[in-house]
Amino acid sequence: GQSLEQPSEVTAVEGAIVQINCTYQTSGFYGLSWYQQHDGGAPTFLSYNALDGLEETGRFSSFLSRSDSYGYLLLQELQMKDSASYFCAVPPYNAGNNRKLIWGLGTSLAVNP
Amino acid sequence: DTEVTQTPKHLVMGMTNKKSLKCEQHMGHRAMYWYKQKAKKPPELMFVYSYEKLSINESVPSRFSPECPNSSLLNLHLHALQPEDSALYLCASSQVGWGGTGANVLTFGAGSRLTVL
Numbered sequence: 001g002q003s004l005e006q007p008s009e010v011t012a013v014e015g016a017i018v019q020i021n022c023t024y025q026t027s028g029f030y031g032l033s034w035y036q037q038h039d040g041g042a043p044t045f046l047s048y049n050a051l052d053g054l055e056e057t058g059r060f061s062s063f064l065s066r067s068d069s070y071g072y073l074l075l076q077e078l079q080m081k082d083s084a085s086y087f088c089a090v091p092p093y094n095a096g097n098n099r100k101l102i103w104g105l106g107t108s109l110a111v112n113p
Numbered sequence: 114d115t116e117v118t119q120t121p122k123h124l125v126m127g128m129t130n131k132k133s134l135k136c137e138q139h140m141g142h143r144a145m146y147w148y149k150q151k152a153k154k155p156p157e158l159m160f161v162y163s164y165e166k167l168s169i170n171e172s173v174p175s176r177f178s179p180e181c182p183n184s185s186l187l188n189l190h191l192h193a194l195q196p197e198d199s200a201l202y203l204c205a206s207s208q209v210g211w212g213g214t215g216a217n218v219l220t221f222g223a224g225s226r227l228t229v230l
Contacts, residue, residue, distance in 0.1 A: 030217070031217060033217045033218070035219075041223070041224075042203055042221040042222060042223050042224050043156060043203070043219070043221050044221070045218050045219060045220065048217055048218060085153075087155055089155075089217070090217075091216065091217050099144055099146070099161050099163065099168070099169065099207070099209075099216045100158050100161070100169060100171070101158070101216075101217065101219070103155035103156060104155065105154070105155055106153070106154070106155055108153070
């Protein structure tokens with residue numbers, strides 16, 4: 001089977017840096033995606049890592065270590081608007097025609113003034 | 114056009130009603146999805162269409178009936194729903210293949226918030 005673990009809640013202050021971790025247990029692995037969802041809104045794709053290392057997109061970066069079955073989303077210069085839920089997700093092993101992403105339970109990030 | 118449009122945004126229906134949720138995308142994506150999401154939970158996959166054919170049905174009750182009339186449109190027909198079906202229903206689309214810009218990159222619509230009385 002496949003499972004993803006991420007913290008349920010994280011709290012930080014404006015201007016700070018926060019790291020949201022995601023560990024996965026899968027029988028195979030293609031890559032790790034991150035999605036952001038504001039309350040009442042729809043999930044929005046943030047990033048995808050297929051290879052080890054850090055991918056940077058503005059204030060957000062995503063990191064993957066395949067050997068450690070671990071990834072994280074790094075948010076810098078936090079703003080109040082970053083308060084949202086963040087989900088990690090992976091494609092199923094031997095995906096083929098199976099397009100069912102496996103989702104983590106989500107991390108609720110609260111950014112305080 | 115990089116949007117997925119869903120209508121209606123809100124829907125209240127009784128348990129004997131018949132209604133439909135609609136979804137449209139013009140990104141040339143050939144995979145389209147229906148997800149159900151309860152508060153504070155991840156999206157839960159219901160159906161997947163690939164090239165307008167149903168490829169995944171996650172054992173969804175028959176009171177939910179999907180339809181993909183063409184490559185841009187996806188409908189979800191609702192009939193005899195239960196109060197526990199109240200949720201946010203999300204449509205999404207993606208390219209078909211896996212990879213950096215493939216099926217792991219879903220573009221979601223804003224969702225239809227359904228309340229069943």
